[in-house]
Amino acid sequence: MNKNSLIYIAGHNGLVGSALTRCLREQGYHNLLFRDFRELDLTRQAEVEKFFEAEKPEYVFLAAAKVGGILANSTYPADFIYDNLMIQSNVIHQSYLHGVKRLLFLGSTCIYPKEAPQPLKEEYLLTGPLEPTNEAYAVAKIAGIRMCQSYNRQHGTDFISVMPTNLYGINDNFNPETSHVLPGLMGKIHKAKMNGDPTVMVWGSGKPLREFMWSEDMAAACIFLMNVDRALIPEDSGKLFNIGTEEEVSIRELAELICEVVGYRGELRFDPGKPDGTMRKVTDPSRLHALGFAHKVSLREGIAKLYQWYLNH
Numbered sequence: 001m002n003k004n005s006l007i008y009i010a011g012h013n014g015l016v017g018s019a020l021t022r023c024l025r026e027q028g029y030h031n032l033l034f035r036d037f038r039e040l041d042l043t044r045q046a047e048v049e050k051f052f053e054a055e056k057p058e059y060v061f062l063a064a065a066k067v068g069g070i071l072a073n074s075t076y077p078a079d080f081i082y083d084n085l086m087i088q089s090n091v092i093h094q095s096y097l098h099g100v101k102r103l104l105f106l107g108s109t110c111i112y113p114k115e116a117p118q119p120l121k122e123e124y125l126l127t128g129p130l131e132p133t134n135e136a137y138a139v140a141k142i143a144g145i146r147m148c149q150s151y152n153r154q155h156g157t158d159f160i161s162v163m164p165t166n167l168y169g170i171n172d173n174f175n176p177e178t179s180h181v182l183p184g185l186m187g188k189i190h191k192a193k194m195n196g197d198p199t200v201m202v203w204g205s206g207k208p209l210r211e212f213m214w215s216e217d218m219a220a221a222c223i224f225l226m227n228v229d230r231a232l233i234p235e236d237s238g239k240l241f242n243i244g245t246e247e248e249v250s251i252r253e254l255a256e257l258i259c260e261v262v263g264y265r266g267e268l269r270f271d272p273g274k275p276d277g278t279m280r281k282v283t284d285p286s287r288l289h290a291l292g293f294a295h296k297v298s299l300r301e302g303i304a305k306l307y308q309w310y311l312n313h
């Protein structure tokens, strides 16, 4: 990309899309293209066709998706599979038809098999059954990866897929029912502090291990990959890259860290009635790191930044 390239950010209001937009602007990219959901419904083929025909973006970050935490995923699987298949099929196909120079498709590490060895390597894709709580979402994302690879093979496109670890950051979803764990717990712990509640409920056993990345570190990785010389991307990579920090914490440790940052001194209680999901999910981002990328924000720093943002909004 050069600073004048026309860059479309699909999903610019979301956690990743908004981080991408901020980082692109900071790096001097000024020719950015967005559409609100009300102006362009990406699940509708004709609307997406018309948009690409009119705008002809040179680069596409496909960060538009229906996303949610463990409860939302297991409650609304039809919405997760339908919306994601439609959005990505429309955007990927139109990007091919309109000669987009490079597209970056965003997935998630939940595409890897439930019992895959950890840390997760890209080559574990499609080697076993998925975690049932978010299978519908994962199947849609796997279809997106295979779609990018198939277009690369058949049409010579340059479509890259990235699988970020659990992300958190500005514009996160703090709704206790539909959020992911980090903002979900932050919202609950903050309210408990404000109300003087003696306890906070943490779902599951507190034992699952997760890796978290600040959304702007992830955005920086995406911009980095958008600019990587095609010749440096290994032939056998399938243009698939994990994005992660390799820093693991248990849900209990995460909850304790949030309590520290928020300044809550009550007690954590664990609710075994809620699902743990997969017990360990940590990426092996060495393929990305080998190209020269490193993240910057530690978990403690990121939680403090997010809490500041939460307080101001």
Ligand code: GDP
Pocket: 068, 069, 070, 071, 110, 134, 166, 176, 178, 179, 180, 181, 182, 184, 185, 188, 201, 202, 203, 204, 208, 210, 251, 274, 275, 276, 277, 278
């Ligand atoms: P996952 O990483 O795809 O499993 O999705 P989540 O971020 O929703 O959940 C991660 C882990 O945190 C699971 O073991 C949850 O049971 C646990 N957890 C504990 N408290 C909460 C909470 O308040 N919200 C969410 N979403 N998860 C929680």
